[in-house]
Amino acid sequence: MPKRALVLIDVQNDYFPGGKWTLSGIEAAADNAAKLLAKARAAGDLVVHVRHEFPSDDAPFFTPGSAGAQIHPKVKSLDGEPVVLKHHVNSFRETDLKAVLDRHGVEEVAICGAMSHMCVDAGTRAASDLGYRCVVVHDACATRDQEFEGNVVPAAQVHAAFMAALQFGYAKVVTTAEYLASTPNA
Secondary structure: OOOEEEEEEOOEHHHOOOOOOOOEOHHHHHHHHHHHHHHHHHHOOEEEEEEEOOOOOOOOOOOOOOHHHOEOHHHOOOOOOOEEEEOOOOOOOOOOHHHHHHHOOOOEEEEEEEOHHHHHHHHHHHHHHOOOEEEEEEEEEEEOOEEEOOEEEOHHHHHHHHHHHHHHHOOEEEOHHHHHHHOOOO
16 A cells, blocks of 8 residues: 555635635535545544745735635644645645655645645646656535636536546546545554
């Protein structure tokens, strides 16, 4: 069995109702992420929380030091669990995420979080390019409607398109139930 890590990307307050950048389906995604977190902790897998802050106060969300940039209580980190602070879409860019994974001998990463079309996508592609086996738990991820040239693309379609692309070349894409059923207990 390969050494696994659960990487929770940007499950932060600003993405929830009342935050600055609410995502479609974030509550259900966070509930699923909490199930993954409980299973990873019980199995003794490495848990890594990734937290995004923009570098300046004029950011649309995740402003430095704000309550909105903090990890949501549903997936709050415990003492000893690494929290990687990032300032870019890619969780590996200019962070110690790779060093943390390598220090623990991780070979496989299970990824969940937000946003499906940005940080989850970028983090998964980077992890795959760095040689990690990747599993994306798609119903523990969330995004929002997007617009391109006057066309609004609903969040569900944005999510599906990005999950399809990741599944094609970068990761195994599964549901929370499938992932929980496939991982051994502690």
